[in-house]
Amino acid sequence: NAGVTQTPKFQVLKTGQSMTLQCAQDMNHNSMYWYRQDPGMGLRLIYYSASEGTTDKGEVPNGYNVSRLNKREFSLRLESAAPSQTSVYFCASVLSLNTEAFFGQGTRLTVV
Amino acid sequence: DAKTTQPNSMESNEEEPVHLPCNHSTISGTDYIHWYRQLPSQGPEYVIHGLTSNVNNRMASLAIAEDRKSSTLILHRATLRDAAVYYCILKVAVLSNFGNEKLTFGTGTRLTIIP
Numbered sequence: 001n002a003g004v005t006q007t008p009k010f011q012v013l014k015t016g017q018s019m020t021l022q023c024a025q026d027m028n029h030n031s032m033y034w035y036r037q038d039p040g041m042g043l044r045l046i047y048y049s050a051s052e053g054t055t056d057k058g059e060v061p062n063g064y065n066v067s068r069l070n071k072r073e074f075s076l077r078l079e080s081a082a083p084s085q086t087s088v089y090f091c092a093s094v095l096s097l098n099t100e101a102f103f104g105q106g107t108r109l110t111v112v
Numbered sequence: 113d114a115k116t117t118q119p120n121s122m123e124s125n126e127e128e129p130v131h132l133p134c135n136h137s138t139i140s141g142t143d144y145i146h147w148y149r150q151l152p153s154q155g156p157e158y159v160i161h162g163l164t165s166n167v168n169n170r171m172a173s174l175a176i177a178e179d180r181k182s183s184t185l186i187l188h189r190a191t192l193r194d195a196a197v198y199y200c201i202l203k204v205a206v207l208s209n210f211g212n213e214k215l216t217f218g219t220g221t222r223l224t225i226i227p
Contacts, residue, residue: 043199045216045217092156094215098144098203101156101215102158103157
């Protein structure tokens with residue numbers, strides 16, 4: 001049971017490049033989330049998906065798009081990366097509203 | 113969304129109990145109180161959650177005030193491995209309202225354990 005798997009673990013992009021961060025969970029969870037964490041800060045919600053086929057904006061959605069491909073996978077896309085998007089990105093999943101959330105190990109993204 | 117307020121940092125001696133407070137004065141009747149912690153260079157991990165009654169598990173205890181406007185996470189015997197940032201989060205329990213299924217973190221409390 002792998003839990004929540006994020007790929008890649010590290011990535012360096014040039015300004016203006018695009019990329020997709022992948023997240024997959026094997027726990028049959030309904031809800032999935034993408035967060036970013038800047039140095040010394042708490043986690044900020046970018047987008048979330050309450051169930052397969054639905055996505056909603058969180059606190060900081062600008063510059064990002066998401067896709068809930070199926071129940072297992074929730075991807076985060078940066079269409080034109082900017083240095084302000086340098087951060088650690090975490091994916092999480094939850095079975096239902098009042099069960100525990102499981103987090104991936106994070107993707108460390110640097111935009112130069 | 114209801115907000116939580118936590119102290120920025122706390123220190124505790126190893127092998128002593130730790131009480132981490134959280135204020136959530138705007139909590140609604142259906143909000144659950146969740147606690148997560150984040151060890152250095154890792155993703156957050158679940159600690160405990162509750163609604164009205166005090167809760168215990170193998171990691172910690174959660175004491176919830178009678179008016180539910182505050183709660184306290186209790187680590188009964190702190191070890192060096194408990195050094196982490198602890199987050200208190202309110203999570204809405206309304207199944208029918210998918211717009212409120214957000215899991216929103218605050219800035220948390222950085223707990224330092226002194227050997």
